[in-house]
Amino acid sequence: xxxxxxFPEWRKQNETTKYPFSExxxxxxxxxxxxxxxxFIDANLYPIGGRVGLYLTKIIVTHSTVTLYIGNEGxxxxxxxxxxxxxxxxxxxxxxTYSRPAGFLVSATDRLSAFQTLGIGTHIFERNHTEFAATVxxxxxxxxxxxxxxxxxxxxxxxxxxxxxxxxxxxxxxxEQDTGxxxxxxxxxxxxxxxxxxxxxxxxxDPQALFNTVNPVRSMRFISDNLTFECAPSTGNISxxxxxxxxxxxxxxxxxxxxxxxxGAAGA
Amino acid sequence: MARAGFFDDNRNRAYPFITGTVGxxxxxxxxxxxxxxxxxxxxxxxxxPTVNFDPTVHVVYLSKLRRAGSFFYFEFSSTxxxxxxxxxxxxxxxxxxxxxxxFTDSGTxxxxxxYSASGSLAATCYQxxxxxxxxxxxxxxxxxxxxxPGTITGTTVDCVVEPALLRSMYKAAITxxxxxxxxxxxxxxxxxxxxxxxxxxxxxxxxxxRCLLGNLLVQSGYNSDVKQNNRENSIIFxxxxxxxxxxxxxxIPLFSGEIPPSGxxxxxxxxxxxxxxxTINGINSPNFIIQAGSGVQITSVPEENKLIVDINLAxxxxxxxxSLVPA
Numbered sequence: 001x002x003x004x005x006x007f008p009e010w011r012k013q014n015e016t017t018k019y020p021f022s023e024x025x026x027x028x029x030x031x032x033x034x035x036x037x038x039x040f041i042d043a044n045l046y047p048i049g050g051r052v053g054l055y056l057t058k059i060i061v062t063h064s065t066v067t068l069y070i071g072n073e074g075x076x077x078x079x080x081x082x083x084x085x086x087x088x089x090x091x092x093x094x095x096x097t098y099s100r101p102a103g104f105l106v107s108a109t110d111r112l113s114a115f116q117t118l119g120i121g122t123h124i125f126e127r128n129h130t131e132f133a134a135t136v137x138x139x140x141x142x143x144x145x146x147x148x149x150x151x152x153x154x155x156x157x158x159x160x161x162x163x164x165x166x167x168x169x170x171x172x173x174x175x176e177q178d179t180g181x182x183x184x185x186x187x188x189x190x191x192x193x194x195x196x197x198x199x200x201x202x203x204x205x206d207p208q209a210l211f212n213t214v215n216p217v218r219s220m221r222f223i224s225d226n227l228t229f230e231c232a233p234s235t236g237n238i239s240x241x242x243x244x245x246x247x248x249x250x251x252x253x254x255x256x257x258x259x260x261x262x263x264g265a266a267g268a
Numbered sequence: 269m270a271r272a273g274f275f276d277d278n279r280n281r282a283y284p285f286i287t288g289t290v291g292x293x294x295x296x297x298x299x300x301x302x303x304x305x306x307x308x309x310x311x312x313x314x315x316x317p318t319v320n321f322d323p324t325v326h327v328v329y330l331s332k333l334r335r336a337g338s339f340f341y342f343e344f345s346s347t348x349x350x351x352x353x354x355x356x357x358x359x360x361x362x363x364x365x366x367x368x369x370x371f372t373d374s375g376t377x378x379x380x381x382x383y384s385a386s387g388s389l390a391a392t393c394y395q396x397x398x399x400x401x402x403x404x405x406x407x408x409x410x411x412x413x414x415x416x417p418g419t420i421t422g423t424t425v426d427c428v429v430e431p432a433l434l435r436s437m438y439k440a441a442i443t444x445x446x447x448x449x450x451x452x453x454x455x456x457x458x459x460x461x462x463x464x465x466x467x468x469x470x471x472x473x474x475x476x477x478r479c480l481l482g483n484l485l486v487q488s489g490y491n492s493d494v495k496q497n498n499r500e501n502s503i504i505f506x507x508x509x510x511x512x513x514x515x516x517x518x519x520i521p522l523f524s525g526e527i528p529p530s531g532x533x534x535x536x537x538x539x540x541x542x543x544x545x546x547t548i549n550g551i552n553s554p555n556f557i558i559q560a561g562s563g564v565q566i567t568s569v570p571e572e573n574k575l576i577v578d579i580n581l582a583x584x585x586x587x588x589x590x591s592l593v594p595a
Contacts (some may be wrong), residue, residue, distance in 0.1 A: 007272070007280035009287045010430065020432075042432035048440055091431060093324045101436035104323045138435060145442050157439040158318045163473060165450035168507075169520045172447055172477035175485065188480050190447060193489035194507040195520050199453040199536055215458035216544035236546035252579060253561065259553035264561015265581055 011041045011106070020105075020136040025055075029125045033118050040107050045070060045094070046138035047078040047102035048146060054078070054137045056130035059115065059123040061085070066115045070094065070103070073127060079103060088112035098147070098155045162190065167197035275367050279306035279405040285330075289428040300330055300422030304413055306405035308342070308427075309367065313400035314435040317443050319350040321436040328434055330427035331355065333410075334419040338362045340410055342402060347424050351398060358402040366406045373399040395443055445484060447476040449522040455529075455537030464529045464537050474523040488512035490520070 018025055020043035027035045035056070045054050050072060057076035058069040066085050071078040079102030081092040089112070094103040148156040164170040171191045176184040197203070205211035220238055222229040231238055240261065242252045251266045277283075282290050282305055291305035313328050315321040331345035332355075342358040345351070354374045373396035404410075414420060451471050457463050486503060488494045490513050493506040509515070519535045529537050548556060560566040563581040568574065 007277055009281050010278075010283035011287065042430065044432040044435060046435055046437075089324070091324060093322070098439070100439045101321075101323075104431055104434070106430075106432050136432070140440075146440065147442055155439065157442055159444045159446060160442050161446045161448055163448045163450055164522075167452075169449055169489075169522060170447045170476060171489075172480065173487070175487075177485075187483060187485050188477075189485045189487045190445070190480070191487045191489045192492045192494055192505060192512075193516070193520050194491040194512075195516055196491075197453050198534075199455060199538070202456070203453040213456055213458040215461065216539060218539065218544050220545065233545050234542060236542050236544070237550065238545055238548045240549055251563075251581075254549070255561075256549055256551055257557065257559060259555065260551060260557030260559060261549055262559040262561050263564045263566070263577055263579070265563030265579065 014038070014041045020133050021056075022131045022133045024128070025131050026129050029123060029129050031123070033123050035125075035130065036111075036114050039111050039114055040105050041111075042106035043104065043132060043136040044138070045079075045103035045132060045136055046140045047071075047094070047096050048100060048140050049075065049096075049142045050078050050102075050137065050140055052134070052137070052139065053127055054132050055127045056125055056132075058125065059118060061115060061118050061120050061123070063120065066112070068092070068105075070132075081105070083112060085113070085116055100157075164192075167195055167200070169193040169195060275309040275403065275405070278309040279366075281305055284308060284311045284430055284433055286428045286430055289329075289426055298413070298420060300333060300420055300426040302413070303330070303333065303427055304405075304409035306409045307413070308402060309405045310369075310403040311344075311401060311429060312433045312435070313344070313356070313398060313429065315348070315351075315437060316395065316397045316399075317437050317439060317441045319348060319397050319436070320438050321346070321348045321350070321434070323431045323434055323436065327424060327431070328429040329424055330422055330429075332419060332421050333414060335362075335414045335417050337417065340407075340414070342404075344400065344402075344429075346398070354397055356398065356400045358404075360404050360407065360410075362407055362411055364404065364407050367403055369401055369403045371399065371401045444478070445480040446478045447480070448473045449476060450474075452522060452536050455532070455534070464532075466529050466537075467527065468525075476523065490514065490516045 014020070015038045018027065018037050020040055021027060021035075027037065047054070047070065051074075053072045054070055055072070056068060057071045060067040060069075062085075064085060065082050067080060067082040069077050069080050077097070079094040079096045081094045083089055083092060088107075088109050090106075090108050092105040092107065092112075093101070094105065096102045146157070148160060150156070162170055169192075171193070173189045173191050174186050175189050177187045179185050202211045202213075219230060219232040222231065240254055242250055242254050253262075253264050253266045255262050255264075282288070285305075285308070290301060290303050292301045294302045308330070326346055326348040328344055328346045330342060332341070332343035334341040334343065338361055340360045340362065342360070344356045344358075351374075356372055356374060358370050358372060360368070360370075450473055454466070454470055455464055486494050486496075488511065491507060491509055491511055493508050493511040495504045495506065496502075497504060521535060526535055528535050532538055533543070534540055546552060558566060558575060558577075560577075562583065563579060565578040565580060565582065567576045567578070569576070
């Protein structure tokens with residue numbers, strides 16, 4: 001009479017079952033390629049965008065590596081993992097296309113080596129062949145803002161800092177937004193002001209110290225005998241005339257030149 | 269014949285811990301590797317988007333079992349560096365029923381957030397960095413294991429949780445949006461002049477707002493044109509003179525309370541356009557030339573920034589009216 005071990009250890013219990021694949025998974029594809037029961041012992045799958053019906057969609061075997069793809073019928077490459085066929089690990093870490101963690105497959109070195117038996121090539125599986133048990137699949141819908149994707153492909157997540165620089169100023173303000181139900185709600189607003197950086201040339205010349213601060217003429221003082229006139233510009237311009245308006249005869253002449261003025265006597 | 273349930277199975281095996289890390293026979297001083305297998309029958313943990321938990325390297329383990337009065341405290345830790353000092357603690361009464369489920373997170377005041385690391389957690393908008401649940405088995409076994417008040421501290425190889433019970437959400441979401449502004453380019457005095465004194469630290473990033481959560485709006489301010497493209501799921505920021513709220517009338521402060529340095533009316537320092545001489549008689553030239561004509565001598569005293577304009581008519585030919593010619 002066969003004996004049954006009461007309360008076998010978790011991994012031991014799963015070694016001889018289809019778990020973490022579904023009980024209804026055939027584990028054989030259209031080409032007759034077979035995935036052995038117990039090749040995985042446990043799993044936890046949570047690719048972002050993953051819903052029901054996650055399954056092992058594709059296996060690519062090369063001379064040195066094995067690459068596994070897991071997805072659903074909408075996206076067959078939600079996440080992936082690969083390992084060296086010559087030195088298989090004991091567990092597999094799944095990541096999605098943005099290198100975000102997407103799950104974990106528990107196995108053993110000798111078990112993962114069995115993928116060699118599939119032969120070199122790409123092996124496609126369908127949902128009824130390799131669907132995972134629902135208990136190892138955590139639905140992770142893509143709700144909310146998951147990340148900021150930049151033009152260069154960089155994905156920003158976590159605590160994201162937006163920093164205004166080079167004349168861009170970012171500020172938080174708030175507005176009262178109509179809810180449409182006769183009430184308002186206060187919303188945070190990111191205000192973007194682009195005001196420039198007036199002294200940007202200094203920054204461009206830094207740290208080479210190519211920029212020398214100009215010391216502009218801020219005022220002119222005119223001294224004649226005991227009289228002193230301090231002229232500070234109110235509009236940026238100083239006018240130097242030859243005499244006051246009441247004088248009708250003077251030989252003094254001040255004329256503009258291309259880059260300055262010329263002071264001289266007339267008739268000389 | 270009725271079969272045992274999942275929890276009944278687990279009270280008789282190591283799960284949710286890895287086989288061999290729990291339930292060992294006591295052969296010396298009691299450690300957590302001697303914890304009865306029935307003490308915990310299920311658990312699971314989820315790591316937040318800011319925790320770089322690598323399941324191929326890091327583990328979660330029961331780091332401490334503490335008894336105080338009629339309460340047990342199950343304290344779970346991780347070898348992940350991002351979770352250093354941040355534990356999850358589950359509480360059970362010594363008379364609790366079996367198979368009780370408790371959820372907790374690392375933001376639970378007084379329990380899991382009882383370490384000095386709480387200070388650094390505060391800088392992350394008080395969001396829990398990991399969460400978890402635990403289901404206890406029959407309390408009698410734990411009562412016998414730790415029959416009097418005290419603490420048993422484990423190691424990273426005792427009571428290690430099955431890796432398939434862990435879920436890493438690293439980089440899975442934006443947890444907050446924070447605003448800051450880089451410093452403006454600031455005026456520096458010309459050589460020989462006294463240095464500008466700023467009444468606040470400069471050359472730093474000025475934080476405007478932290479931990480913006482929920483529904484955020486983006487608004488075009490001065491000279492800015494923010495567009496939302498629903499089809500491509502993108503936001504485009506354009507700079508265009510006069511766009512948005514148009515040109516600002518005043519300088520825009522980088523932070524609340526920003527004021528100009530002493531002697532200047534500008535936030536960036538230095539002189540504004542009207543405070544320096546831009547033109548003389550309408551002439552604008554970087555090197556303004558004052559040229560002496562006939563009958564005029566111009567000499568300079570550079571050390572005093574002085575020009576002496578002497579209209580002495582020297583060398584000038586003078587025509588004397590006949591009425592003034594002596595007879």
